[in-house]
Each structure stands twice: as structure tokens, then as C-alpha cells.
Amino acid sequence: MSVSIQVQFPSNAAKPVPVSVNGVTIARDSIVREMQHHPADRPIAAWQQAARALVVRELLLQRANVLGVTAEPISDAAGRRETDDEALMRAVVEREVAVPEPDDAVCRRYYENNNARFRSPDIYEASHILFAAIPSDGEAYAQARADTEAVLATLREFPEAFATLAQAYSRCPSGAQGGNLGQLTLDQVTPEFGDALEAMAPGELCAAPVETRYGFHVIRLERMHEGRTLPYEAVAERIADYLRESVRRRADAQYIARLVSAASIQGISLDDAQAHRVN
Numbered sequence: 001m002s003v004s005i006q007v008q009f010p011s012n013a014a015k016p017v018p019v020s021v022n023g024v025t026i027a028r029d030s031i032v033r034e035m036q037h038h039p040a041d042r043p044i045a046a047w048q049q050a051a052r053a054l055v056v057r058e059l060l061l062q063r064a065n066v067l068g069v070t071a072e073p074i075s076d077a078a079g080r081r082e083t084d085d086e087a088l089m090r091a092v093v094e095r096e097v098a099v100p101e102p103d104d105a106v107c108r109r110y111y112e113n114n115n116a117r118f119r120s121p122d123i124y125e126a127s128h129i130l131f132a133a134i135p136s137d138g139e140a141y142a143q144a145r146a147d148t149e150a151v152l153a154t155l156r157e158f159p160e161a162f163a164t165l166a167q168a169y170s171r172c173p174s175g176a177q178g179g180n181l182g183q184l185t186l187d188q189v190t191p192e193f194g195d196a197l198e199a200m201a202p203g204e205l206c207a208a209p210v211e212t213r214y215g216f217h218v219i220r221l222e223r224m225h226e227g228r229t230l231p232y233e234a235v236a237e238r239i240a241d242y243l244r245e246s247v248r249r250r251a252d253a254q255y256i257a258r259l260v261s262a263a264s265i266q267g268i269s270l271d272d273a274q275a276h277r278v279n
Helices: 028-039 045-067 082-097 102-113 138-157 158-170 173-177 191-199 232-262
Strands: 019-020 025-028 123-132 180-184 210-212 215-225
Touching: 019 045, 025 045, 028 045, 028 191, 045 082, 045 232, 082 232, 102 232, 123 138, 123 158, 123 173, 138 158, 138 215, 158 173, 173 180, 191 210, 191 215
Parallel strands: none
Antiparallel strands: 019 025, 123 180, 123 215, 210 215
16 A cells, blocks of 8 residues: 655745755655655755755765675664665675774763763652642742741751651651652652752751742751772763764765765755764
8 A cells, every 4th residue: 555745835935946866766656655764844844854865865866786796684682673775784884984992092082071971870869749839829939938937947956756756747748758769860750859959968858848839848968978080991982883873874874985985966055964873
């Protein structure tokens, strides 16, 4: 069963023109089908992206013909098998694009220059009492702030009452557990909540009500476990993979740029296109 895809371009939009690569025309229907893989705000933008992708594909297939490459499709771990065209394009790139292997010295230098990337996050164990409020309800918002300040003052005098007050007042599900939030990292909480955690010592209450988009919080930091920097040996393979992939992407883009500069391409410009990845 074939499906016809209709693409309507606004009357004031730039109309697509025939696209060809070294005299070989890329069928309009092929570009339309390719558009589903290149979502864009405007149909003409999706058309242009799809056309560029098919131009690169055609350049690689033409190069495969020049080199006399034969298709030897492979399958991935999920059992998906390449098409003959995909195998040809991969073979061309493997033959003509040299990707240097990052050695140990390069990987160690990257590790030393990007040490923070290999540090595990600090882990906070915290409890809170939430007084839910939204700024648009001025009266309720002011009341929530006042209630938070009152509970905070009570806890400074009777810190052992935290769990009881959380069960009585908190509008967070954690109230049922005495306000216990368990273990948290800073990327799991709002910025304001995270700033409060960083400013507190274990066992300490927040100095003032903490305002977030959810309302006002009374926060107590129970414990904090400092993150640690992973040793180089634990991340060396990951660094090598990253550097290898980064170099490969640049090398692929440079190779495609050379093919483009040597080709006669009509109907689409690749000058402003971003680097093309070849799969």
C-alpha cells in the first residue's frame, strides 16, 4: 500500500526548485518522504534540510561508484540490518576518512582539563515542610509566608517537633513521612531549594523561609555526602570513546565539505548547512 504525502507551501514562501547532483536529479517525491526526518517550523525549511541530506547521500553513493565499493551490509546489536545504500556510504567513509585513535596522553590531558565532569554529585539527605502558595493569590501567599515563619520559629525552639509539624502542615506527600525527602542531588530540586541546601550544615534549619514556585519551605539538612572525583582509570575508556566520536564527526564534516566543493549541485545550497553525520 502506497501513501501519498501532500506538502503545501504558503503562497508567499520560496518555492522548491529541482535539485540535482552532478547531473543526477533527486526526485521530488524522495525529498518529500525524507522531510519526515527533518521537522522544522516551516515546510520550506524541512524541504531544504531533507534536500541537503539527500544531496549528501547522493554524493557518497556517487563516490562509492567511483571507488568501486561493493555493499556489505551489517546488522547492529538489535538485529537491524543496513540497506545496500547505507552499507556503501559507510564503506566510503571508512575507506576515505582517517580518524586518529586518541592515545593515553591525550585522554589524560582531557581528564585533567575537565576534572569537574568526572566528579559524582554531592548527595543531600533533607526534610522539609511545604506551605503551598502561588503569588497571584496575594492574601493566601502572604499567609503562607507568615505560617512558614511561625513554624520555623517554633522549630528553632523545639527542633524535635519537625516530623510532627510536617505531618500537620506540609502540603507535600513527604509530610506523611515527617517531611523526609530521602537522598537528593541538586539537579533534582529547584534552584532556590538547592541554594538553601548548599548553605546549610548537617542538622541545621534554613535561616529563613525558602521560596520556590511551589510556595514556601522550611528545610532541614540531615546529612550531606560529598561527591568524589572518579579516578582516571575508571573513565579512561569513556573519554577515549568521546574523543574518538568528536574527531570522527569533524573528520566526516570536512570530508563531506570536500565532496560538496568538487561537485556540481543545483537547486539547493549547502554552504550554510551544518556538519553532516554519516551513519
